[in-house]
Amino acid sequence: MKLITKTNQNYIFTILIVLPIACFLLFFSLKNFFSEEVDEKLKVDELRIIEKLRTNPEIISLAPIIEVYKLDNPIKAEPEIKNVLIYDPVENENEPYRELTSTKQINGNWYLIKVRHSIIENKDFLIAIGITMGFIMLLVFGFLLFLNNKLTLKLWQPFYYNLDKLNSFSLNAPQELVLIDSKIEEFQDLKKALITLTNKLQKDFKTLREFTENASHEIQTPLSIISIHLDEVLQEEHTTKTYKKLYTCYQSVQRLSKLNKKLLLLAKLDNNQFTAKTNVIINTLFSEKIDELMPLIAEKKLAIHTINKSDFIFDTDPFLANILLSNLLSNAIKHSIPETLIEIKITSTSFFITNQSHSTLSADLIFDRFKKGNDSNNSTGLGLSIVKKIAVLSNLTIQVSTDGPSFKITLTKV
Amino acid sequence: MKLLLIEDENDLSTIIANYFKKMGELVIIAQNKFEAEDRLVSHQFDVIILDITLPDGNGIDILPTIKKTQENAGILILSAKNSLDDKIKGLDLGADDYLTKPFHLAELNSRIKALVRRKIFKGADVIHFNEINISLTEKQAYINRELLVLTKKEFMLLLYFINNTNRILTKESIAEHLWGEDLDFIENYDFIYTHIKNLRKKILAMGGTDYLNTVHGIGYKYCNV
Numbered sequence: 001m002k003l004i005t006k007t008n009q010n011y012i013f014t015i016l017i018v019l020p021i022a023c024f025l026l027f028f029s030l031k032n033f034f035s036e037e038v039d040e041k042l043k044v045d046e047l048r049i050i051e052k053l054r055t056n057p058e059i060i061s062l063a064p065i066i067e068v069y070k071l072d073n074p075i076k077a078e079p080e081i082k083n084v085l086i087y088d089p090v091e092n093e094n095e096p097y098r099e100l101t102s103t104k105q106i107n108g109n110w111y112l113i114k115v116r117h118s119i120i121e122n123k124d125f126l127i128a129i130g131i132t133m134g135f136i137m138l139l140v141f142g143f144l145l146f147l148n149n150k151l152t153l154k155l156w157q158p159f160y161y162n163l164d165k166l167n168s169f170s171l172n173a174p175q176e177l178v179l180i181d182s183k184i185e186e187f188q189d190l191k192k193a194l195i196t197l198t199n200k201l202q203k204d205f206k207t208l209r210e211f212t213e214n215a216s217h218e219i220q221t222p223l224s225i226i227s228i229h230l231d232e233v234l235q236e237e238h239t240t241k242t243y244k245k246l247y248t249c250y251q252s253v254q255r256l257s258k259l260n261k262k263l264l265l266l267a268k269l270d271n272n273q274f275t276a277k278t279n280v281i282i283n284t285l286f287s288e289k290i291d292e293l294m295p296l297i298a299e300k301k302l303a304i305h306t307i308n309k310s311d312f313i314f315d316t317d318p319f320l321a322n323i324l325l326s327n328l329l330s331n332a333i334k335h336s337i338p339e340t341l342i343e344i345k346i347t348s349t350s351f352f353i354t355n356q357s358h359s360t361l362s363a364d365l366i367f368d369r370f371k372k373g374n375d376s377n378n379s380t381g382l383g384l385s386i387v388k389k390i391a392v393l394s395n396l397t398i399q400v401s402t403d404g405p406s407f408k409i410t411l412t413k414v
Numbered sequence: 415m416k417l418l419l420i421e422d423e424n425d426l427s428t429i430i431a432n433y434f435k436k437m438g439e440l441v442i443i444a445q446n447k448f449e450a451e452d453r454l455v456s457h458q459f460d461v462i463i464l465d466i467t468l469p470d471g472n473g474i475d476i477l478p479t480i481k482k483t484q485e486n487a488g489i490l491i492l493s494a495k496n497s498l499d500d501k502i503k504g505l506d507l508g509a510d511d512y513l514t515k516p517f518h519l520a521e522l523n524s525r526i527k528a529l530v531r532r533k534i535f536k537g538a539d540v541i542h543f544n545e546i547n548i549s550l551t552e553k554q555a556y557i558n559r560e561l562l563v564l565t566k567k568e569f570m571l572l573l574y575f576i577n578n579t580n581r582i583l584t585k586e587s588i589a590e591h592l593w594g595e596d597l598d599f600i601e602n603y604d605f606i607y608t609h610i611k612n613l614r615k616k617i618l619a620m621g622g623t624d625y626l627n628t629v630h631g632i633g634y635k636y637c638n639v
Contacts, residue, residue, distance in 0.1 A: 217467075220494035224516035225425045231519055232429065234632065235582050247584075247632050254586045257516045273499075292593060295567075299605035 004152050008145060015137050023130050031125065035098065038117045039081055042100040045115040046079075053106045064088075064097060064116050071110040077103045083119070096121055158182035162191060169198065171205045172272060209271050216264035223257045262382040265323070269389040274317040282312040282325070283346050289325045293333060301339045309347040314413060316394040324390045327383045328353050328409060335359050337405065350412040356405045366400050415439045415530060416458070420450040420473060421465040421492065430463070433519050434526075447471045454483045460534055461526055464509070466493040466500060474500065477507040488529035492517075518587040520578040527577050543576045544638070545622055557620040567592055568613045575626065575636035584633040610634065 001009075049068065052060060059068045064086045079102035085094040097116040104111050120128075162179040169177050177198040179191045230250045238246065268274065290297070290304060297304055314321075332342050332355040340356035367388040391398040391411055399410045417434055421427040422445050431441040442457065444450035447470045454476075462480055466473040473491070480489060489509040493500055501512045510533070511525050531539055531550060539550040547556040555562040555572055564572065574591050575583070585603035592609075614624055627635045 217494045220515040221423050221426065225423065225429070227516045228426070228429050228519055231584070231587075232433070234584070240630075243630070243632070250584065251586070253516075261514075295605040295608055298608065 003156070004149060007148065007152070011141060011144065011148075015141055019133060019137055023126070023133050026129050026133065027122075027126050030129070031122075034119070038098045038119060039100075042081065042098060042115045042117055045117075046100055046102060046113055049113055049115065050104055050106060053104075053111060057107060057109065059111075066116075067114040069112040069114075071103065071112050074105070074110040075103055077101075084116070086116070155184060158184075159187055159190075162187075162194070166194065166198075171201055172270070173202075176202065209267055212267040213264065213271065216260050216267060219260050220257075223253060223260065227253045227257065259382065262386060265386060266382065266389060269320075269386070269393060272393070274320050274393070276317045276319070277315050278318050279313050280316055280318055280321040282314070282321075282351055283308050285321060285325050286329075286344060286346065286351075289322075289329050293326075293329055296330070296333050297342075300333060300336060302333065302336050302342055303340075304342045305344070307343075307345040309345065312346045312348060312351050314394060314396065316390075320390045320394065324387055324394075327387045331383050331387070332407075332409075335407065350410060352408055352410040354406055354408040357407050358405065359407065367398075415460045415534075417441045417526075418444060418450070418453055418457070418459040418462045418487075420444045420447075420463065420468070420476065422446060422467070422469050423465075430519070430522070433523070437523075445469075447473070447476055450476055451479055454479055459484055459487045461529060462487050462489045463522075463526075464489060464491050466491060466495065466504075474504055474507060477504065477509060481508045486533055488526075488533040490522075490525060490529060518584075518590065520574070520581060520583055520587050521591055524574055524577045524591065541573075541576060543579070544625075546572075546576070546617075548573060548576065557617065557622040560620060562616060562620055562622075564613070564616065567609055568616070571609055571613055575634070579625075579636045579638055582629050582633050582635045586633075588633065 045066070049060065049066060053068070059070060061067050079100060081098065081100050084097050084099045086097050087093070088095045096119050098119050100113075100115045102113055104113060158180050159182070165177065165179055177195060179195060182188050182191065227250070230246060230253060234243075234246055234250060286306065290306070332353050335357040336342060336355045337358060343352075343354040345352055367384050387409075388398055395414045396411045397414055399412070401408045401410070417439050419427055419430055419441055421430070421443070424445070427443045427445070431443055434441050442453055442459075444453050447468050450464075450468075462484065464473045464476065464480075473493075477489070480487065488511075490511045490513060491500075491504045491509045492513055492515065494515045504512055510529050513522060513525060528550075531541075541548040541550070545558050546562075547559070548554075549556070553566075553569060555564055555569060570592055571588070574588065585606050588606050589603050592606075610626065614626060618624055625636050625638065627637055629635050
């Protein structure tokens with residue numbers, strides 16, 4: 001939920017709680033105030049009537065507001081104020097009145113005086129208050145909402161801008177993260193913290209990449225020495241047993257050096273060291289690679305079937321395109337069951353390669369470094385990580401699907 | 415042939431030097447940039463093997479000095495970095511070839527031989543091995559002056575064997591020579607066998623001698639017997 005929605009929601013909740021309380025408060029205070037006022041008015045009216053009766057003993061009556069009765073038996077009674085309901089024939093309903101009843105001796109005669117004042121019904125009163133309050137609140141709320149939204153958007157503008165920047169920020173990027181300043185202290189603090197954090201991350205990431213690359217480089221020379229010495233030793237006469245051991249060492253060194261070269265390539269890919277861009281036509285490159293790998297294909301008695309629907313052309317480093325296809329093809333050959341079919345289909349927007357394999361490696365692990373299928377103990381487990389890395393750098397999406405023994409890698413233009 | 419080896423790793427330079435000395439070449443080692451420049455001023459070389467990472471600077475910086483002092487020398491850059499930039503820069507500055515570490519001695523030997531033939535024996539580009547003649551410009555092989563029809567890979571294979579006679583060539587080194595180092599097919603090199611079988615058959619069919627010996631489980635050796 002957006003902050004502004006949440007704030008607005010809080011406003012609404014507050015108003016929903018405050019509004020009824022305010023209405024009741026207002027209702028009781030007004031009612032109290034009015035009834036005091038009415039009581040006073042009733043007393044004043046009574047005094048006026050008494051005045052009138054003194055000068056003019058004729059009985060005045062104006063039901064239901066004023067009723068005066070001449071009493072035959074004098075009864076001294078305390079003045080009493082109460083609420084009464086009186087039927088109003090005009091409106092055809094009972095209307096509430098405040099009534100002051102008192103007996104008074106005027107010029108020797110006893111009178112019963114009833115003075116009434118119409119009061120508003122509680123219900124009507126409450127409704128009136130509710131409507132008025134509601135309307136006022138609505139007005140206030142609307143105004144606040146408008147102001148708040150306008151103001152918030154302006155206040156939060158640096159925040160959203162920086163968030164966008166942060167979203168598009170890449171650890172790999174050579175330049176530092178640039179964020180804009182804000183007058184709000186909290187945002188400014190956040191900005192400082194983010195800049196410190198990203199700078200540190202970038203630095204660490206760079207160190208890590210450089211370490212990988214340097215380590216790989218440093219390993220090359222000792223590997224060369226071991227490999228060349230072993231090669232020399234292999235030239236000499238040995239017992240079969242020694243020969244076997246030496247050759248195993250030699251093979252392991254070869255494997256190690258291949259592994260190291262691949263790690264170096266991955267480090268370079270991570271470091272974005274391949275910047276050359278050329279239009280590469282996958283179709284011709286595929287057929288070149290197939291020719292090159294023919295002995296491997298023939299060795300396993302595999303059939304290879306290429307469907308060229310149209311040319312797939314994309315912009316990438318030609319060196320990387322080469323590695324991409326070499327890896328895809330040798331991976332397919334390596335994991336294929338002998339005497340099966342490798343299928344390649346190329347359209348203008350995508351291409352796929354399918355092979356039949358026993359591999360049990362699940363599709364989501366396939367691109368992880370050093371993850372290998374069960375059928376190839378000697379592979380480095382880096383081939384498909386390299387494929388994925390190159391695909392990403394070349395703006396291609398890569399997809400793996402399995403259907404029984406059939407294993408398919410699809411590359412699509414973004 | 416006089417060879418200057420500019421390499422700071424003692425182990426590596428010794429073994430490379432011994433390898434070429436065994437073949438009767440004259441090898442001089444320079445361990446750093448300073449030594450290398452000193453040697454370059456006072457001697458003329460046929461081949462210079464140059465390591466890029468030297469203790470006192472980048473090997474590429476020596477290239478202009480080499481170009482100035484050595485007129486006909488072939489230059490091969492040896493590098494631990496398989497960097498395209500270094501490669502392009504090196505070749506631009508006059509290097510003739512580029513080999514990345516780790517490498518096979520047989521591969522280095524083949525490259526040096528190719529370099530020497532290109533640079534020094536200009537025109538005379540036919541390699542003789544008993545009844546086999548190989549023309550490098552035509553990229554053709556002849557047996558007793560008759561054309562031996564080979565595929566591109568078979569031709570490369572034959573040349574590799576003749577360049578490295580009397581030496582065991584492992585399947586790994588052969589595969590790498592024929593298909594480059596970028597391929598991820600370490601698990602099985604037996605497919606080379608097919609190529610070798612075909613090459614043997616073709617040579618025998620033309621009345622040539624089979625000089626190729628299989629070294630049990632490891633590789634092959636081309637012997638001049």
